[in-house]
Amino acid sequence: MELSERIALTKDLIRKREEIDEQLTALLCGEVKKKAVKCSSCGETGHTARSCPARATPETT
Numbered sequence: 783m784e785l786s787e788r789i790a791l792t793k794d795l796i797r798k799r800e801e802i803d804e805q806l807t808a809l810l811c812g813e814v815k816k817k818a819v820k821c822s823s824c825g826e827t828g829h830t831a832r833s834c835p836a837r838a839t840p841e842t843t
Contacts, residue, residue, distance in 0.1 A: 783791075823831035831837065 818827045819830055820827050821829050821831050821834050823834045824836045826836075829835070
């Protein structure tokens with residue numbers, strides 16, 4: 783098995799495990815709502831500081 787195939791298989795197994803974990807949490811603990819993402823830079827919800835649209839990016843001249 784090639785390295786790229788092993789990496790793809792690993793990613794697929796991790797995705798499946800995360801789905802199973804969510805299902806088990808919902809089954810045993812009730813439905814769990816995900817916390818809204820909040821930017822630590824501007825304080826708005828829906829994005830993180832890394833992807834903040836208000837963050838100024840220095841232009842190279």
